[in-house]
Amino acid sequence: MHIHQSSLSPKLKDNRYSIYRGRTRLLLALFILILAVSTGRFFYLQIIKGGELRDLREQNINDFEYIYPKRGRILSSDGVVLAEDRKIYSIAIDLEQKPSERSIEVFANIFSDKTDFESVKSKVEQSLKFRRSDIVLTKIGQEELAKFLVRGEDLIGFSIVEDYERQYDPHPSFFHVLGHMGYLNQSDIDHFSPKIDGYNPKLWRKVGKSGIERVYENELQGKHGTKFFQRNARGDRRVITDQEPFSEGNEIRLSIDYSAQKLAYELMQNNKGSIVVIDLKDFSIPVAVSTPSISANDLRGISTAQYQELLNDPSRPLFNRAFMGLYPPGSSIKPLFATFALSNAYTTWEETIFDDGFFRFEEEQRVFNAWKEGGHGYTDLSKALIESSNPFFMNLSVKYEKSKFVELLESSSFGSKLCEDCYPHQYSPLINDSWKRKNFGKDLFKGDFINLGIGQGYMLTTPLHLSLIAGILASKGQYKLPYLAKSNSLEFSINVDIGEADWVKLNQALIDVVYSSNGTGYRINAGNLNLAGKSGTAQVVDISSREEYDEVRENINLRDHAIFIGYAPFDDPRYSIAVIVENGESGGRVAGPIARDVLKELLDDI
Amino acid sequence: MTFDLRTTILVFSLALIILMGSLTVYSVTSIDVYYFFRFLLISIFAVLLVTLIFNQINLNRILSVGWVLFVLNIIIVLSVELFGSEIKGSKRWIDFGFLSLQPSEFMKITFALFVIQYLRFYSFQFNTFRSFFLLGVLFLSAIPIIIQPDLGTGLVYVLLGLMLLFICGMNKFYFISMAIFGILLSPIIYSFGLTAYQKSRIISWFSSDQTLSEKWNILQSEISIGSGGIFGEGFLNSKQNEFNFLPEADTDFIFSIYAEQFGFLGVLIIFILVGLFILLATIISMEQKRLTDDLSPYFLGTYFSLVIGFSFLLNILMVSGLIPVVGLPLPFFTKGGSSLLCFSIMIGLIFSSRSFLR
Incomplete structure (x- = not known):
């Protein structure tokens, strides 16, 4: 059975064997030592720091976003609505179900008067690249909404988003009194911070820039709702777990007749x-x-x-x-x-x-x-x-x-x-x-x-x-x-x-x-x-x-x-x-x- | 094989490790139950098949072609660099369609076969030339692995190779002087020998900046482990996995997902099983059934038992943040053809060397 039988003395053989045994025992001891250290490490992570790490996991997973509130209405003295938030519908890209080539094509066909295949496609690509749910079309009409819903199955990867838009009485006499809304900037933050208790500028996209919209910002703005959800690491999958509705802003009644x-x-x-x-x-x-x-x-x-042009109008x-x-x-x-x-x-x-x-x-x-x-x-x-x-x-x-x-x-x-x-x-x-x-x-x-x-x-x-x-x-x-x-x-x-x-x-x-x-x-x-x-x-x-x-x-x-x-x-x-x-x-x-x-x-x- | 109590425990603990490994792979991917059975069966078959094959083949035959296998292995590793598929910036895989293999993994085995073949010729007597020759072969053969680049596998390959030479009885003077040299030369190796990616891994391990992505991986791994607590979240309930917070959850970091699901108790069970398996395998390999002049079965059995044991520990140390992230598979857990095949061959060699001694 053994081809290479060397002719060593039994003593030398014993010596090699005992070196081997000694060293193997040493390695086994090292193995057991590291295993013990590992056990200690897991004990530390799982039992001593377990709660803390678990909290971190919950922070990982659980996230929330604010639901923008509906801004309060502005009425004339005789009750005519001069300004109100109206629901508008937009179409956004759904990150969970990425739009396919086919659904982009169907989409571009339905809304051929507003967009085309190439521009939708590039928007989809941008959206997926930055993992944002970008808006493809905004303010779509009732008819378009119906068309979208009917073709729902062919439009996987696109979803309807509801939002509010400020709608004013169109008569020009009301503009100066009502004022207007605009995107929040630093001067707005400086303006509102001392005026509104606990003002958090991060929550607001648009604010009143002039007129009643600005003076009564605090009353009109309302309170955000919150949407709680669990999200994955990439942020492209969300499971909504809880929702607190927003509270609408207060109504302001003007003395304007x-x-x-x-x-x-x-x-x-x-x-x-x-x-x-x-x-x-x-x-x-x-x-x-x-x-x-x-x-x-x-x-x-x-x-x-x-x-x-408006600013330069004499x-x-x-x-x-x-x-x-x-x-x-x-x-x-x-x-x-x-x-x-x-x-x-x-x-x-x-x-x-x-x-x-x-x-x-x-x-x-x-x-x-x-x-x-x-x-x-x-x-x-x-x-x-x-x-x-x-x-x-x-x-x-x-x-x-x-x-x-x-x-x-x-x-x-x-x-x-x-x-x-x-x-x-x-x-x-x-x-x-x-x-x-x-x-x-x-x-x-x-x-x-x-x-x-x-x-x-x-x-x-x-x-x-x-x-x-x-x-x-x-x-x-x-x-x-x-x-x-x-x-x-x-x-x-x-x-x-x-x-x-x-x-x-x-x-x-x-x-x-x-x-x-x-x-x-x-x-x-x-x-x-x-x-x-x-x-x-x-x-x-x-x-x-x-x-x-x-x-x-x-x-x-x-x-x-x-x-x-x-x-x-x-x-x-x-x-x-x-x-x-x-x-x-x-x-x-x-x-x-x-x-x-x-x-x-x-x-x-x- | 006779099934005395120790062998029974040995086989039983291995079977449990394979079962737990398959369950965990299934829980990470959770595609369907079929997938679990597939992985389990592949693991069991791999182990049984390879063990049976090696049982049939005389160990002497294998050893007589040791250097051929070793040289072939190096050639394959080198050719992978030229023709292999690139994954995450390093070329180390051969894609067979149903199975992709990382040939560098097998060098742990072929190097051992080569060393034993070589030493056996000299009745396991070291002299200066043989020592330097084997060390030279070890370090040179690590180069193709390291330049893939796969520093982790290369480093582990060298360490395990040194362990083999240690077991085989090389003078301890070499190990002591290498340790001293290694410590002294490490700054130079760090500055000139490492790629930016490798440096970043090392930096991240020492840095406290949690935003570095490597550190982030470790943090997420620790979060998974810690979230398990004592009893765990339960099978299939790993949230870190469900919400994709743990990268490489099905390969290098699979044990973190196991720890989240089964808690500290589950971890203890695996540690005990692995500890039992390694201890018994080593002790049995070490046992003198019959004193022969040829020590190769002892060396092979012991070496492969300890390779499995230390591979396990290195992965455990890595996922729990005690050593830097190096892509090390966890035996019988990590989803991957080469590591499964590799560890199966080792098990086969352990059993065959044992039966060889009888």
């Missing part, structure tokens, strides 16, 4: 400008219109180029003139200054001056032109208001004490927030020494007051503020801050001290502006509307001579802005209004009739 708002916008026709109405019952805002405007729906899915449709536009109030500010002059005894109802169409400022030896050639003749305060005499108010304004004037402006909300939920809105600048120093490096001097006193020069107000000033006059100096959805209920009053008789006389003068044949607003033909008000024209350019004026008129964009502020009914005021028609020239003839029709619509509703 649906039909009056639309009518107001239509009345502006092709003019640029703004209309703001305040309900004096609670200082809510039933009408806030800025023209021109766009439909709020138009900003969804707009391309950058289209957006740039008529500035994205600019909310009602809350942001600063206009010189012109003569429309005169009634407010009348109360100031009476309160500080700069004049009385009886004082009369002779208005020859000029005001001579002796101190500086300057002569100011008034709008009416030849002037208004002998003029008292009432006539100065009814016929809008500039020399009368210029004559008063040189008497104004700077500190008291600034107090009046301050108490009329110049330089401060006008409205909590108008976003964005511009403050009308508070004209005082520090303002002038900041802008012109000098303090206010007497000459400034001549222009300020007739609502020109540095004086600038927003349409919202002008409407509020009309409201202040109608409610005899008492007011609250206007609002669109929620009032802060704080009461304010202007810093004038005049008696009931003065308010009655002022009211009468403003009635006469509209109803007396020499009133600047007589052409309004206000009829039984019981409208009181004051017209104004705001100079776009500074003109020193009448010849120049005619030249300027040639250019439409340099024509004066037409302004009318007023309230109705004059015996028991309910609404105040401000109408500004850019380059409309005549407050009485152009802005006044618009104010009349808007107020009529509102008062007829009551």
Whole structure:
């Protein structure tokens, strides 16, 4: 049996054998030692660290994602839905059942009008490459949805995804008030973080960028639901284990009157400008219109180029003139200054001056032109208001004490927030020494007051503020801050001290502006509307001579802005209004009739 | 073969290991029950068939062609590099369609046959020349494996080859000096001898950065093992496998899935079975039935028992994170033709060398 029998001595053989035995035992001992170490290691992993590792496994497997909530609706005061989230259907790539060549072909055939085989195929490839469930087609219609569902078996690898899209009332009058939604960026995060408790920007794709959508983001946004699922390592297989539904955002009801708002916008026709109405019952805002405007729906899915085009449009449709536009109030500010002059005894109802169409400022030896050639003749305060005499108010304004004037402006909300939920809105600048120093490096001097006193020069107000000033006059100096959805209920009053008789006389003068044949607003033909008000024209350019004026008129964009502020009914005021028609020239003839029709619509509703 | 108590236990524990291995392979792939039976039957048949074949063939015949088999094996390994199919950046497989083999695995066996044949000629007497010659052959023959590149198999091949020379009685001076040299030269080998992929494996083992993918594999393996707890999640209930968190779950890391399903108790059972099998196989191989001049049956039986035992341990150390990840199969668990065939041949040789001694 053994071929190679060597002739070693038994002793040597024993020696080799015992070395072998010894070494084998050593290796066996090593084996047992390592086996014991391994046992210890498994004991450590499975019994000592078992719970911890098990938790890690659960973290591996169990994942969740948020379900985007349905955003709250925005309603008009009369319950018309102005903004709501509507369900839309999209088609996404299903990672669990990858689309086959055949199903891509069927898909491309069904939606041949929207896409083609190659583009679907490349989307599928991208999607699978990055293991994302990409959307192939978004916002498919009911009919397309039905087609998809019918062919379901041939479309393995594609699935329907439900989502919400913000849908707005398409009328352009609502855009500026409602605002718009956009993708969240850093400035939004900075804006909302201090305002919303526990704000988690990671949860939100889109947020309100302007208007009510932004102001009431917290109320409207709702709360996410959660979808719990188990997933595999590659993330292409999911088993849903639990689901918590989202809670829909709160509804916001605005003070905006649906039909009056639309009518107001239509009345502006092709003019640029703004209309703001305040309900004096609670200082809510039933009408806030800025023209021109766009439909709020138009900003969804707009391309950058289209957006740039809108931004560069010289008529500035994205600019909310009602809350942001600063206009010189012109003569429309005169009634407010009348109360100031009476309160500080700069004049009385009886004082009369002779208005020859000029005001001579002796101190500086300057002569100011008034709008009416030849002037208004002998003029008292009432006539100065009814016929809008500039020399009368210029004559008063040189008497104004700077500190008291600034107090009046301050108490009329110049330089401060006008409205909590108008976003964005511009403050009308508070004209005082520090303002002038900041802008012109000098303090206010007497000459400034001549222009300020007739609502020109540095004086600038927003349409919202002008409407509020009309409201202040109608409610005899008492007011609250206007609002669109929620009032802060704080009461304010202007810093004038005049008696009931003065308010009655002022009211009468403003009635006469509209109803007396020499009133600047007589052409309004206000009829039984019981409208009181004051017209104004705001100079776009500074003109020193009448010849120049005619030249300027040639250019439409340099024509004066037409302004009318007023309230109705004059015996028991309910609404105040401000109408500004850019380059409309005549407050009485152009802005006044618009104010009349808007107020009529509102008062007829009551 | 006579079936005394020890042999019965030996065969019984091997049968249980094969059964558990097949069940685990089935649970990982869980295609269908048919698959389980197929794997089980293949394993049992492989072991029985190979054992029977080697029982029939005289060990002397095998040993007389030892060097031929060894040279053939090296040639095949080299040709695989030229014609083999590439899997995960290294060429080490021959695809037979129904079975893909990794010829380098068999070098553990053919090298042993060659060494025993060579030493037997000199009555297992080492001298300096023979020692250097065998060491030279061992290291040179490791090169084709390492450049595949398959550092793990190559390294294990060298270690097991050294173990064989150790068993056969080579002077311990060589082992001590190699150990010292190895430690001293390791930085140089690391810098110049390793590919980026191999370095990354080693770095990841020492790094605490859990995002490295190698470390991630180990973490996932530890998660599987730990999740098993004492009693395990139950058969077919491995979540790490179900949700694909454990890479190589059906090959190198299969024991982690076993540990998740059967817990520490299941692990203990396998450890005991493997421990019993290796201890008994080695002790039986070592036993002097009849003192012969030819020690080759002792050496072969012991060597192959310990090869199976240490292969098992290396895999266990790897999956539990005690050594770096090297692609080492777990005997009778890992789904793979070559390792199954390889370990079956070893079992066959163990049994045949034992019967040879009788």
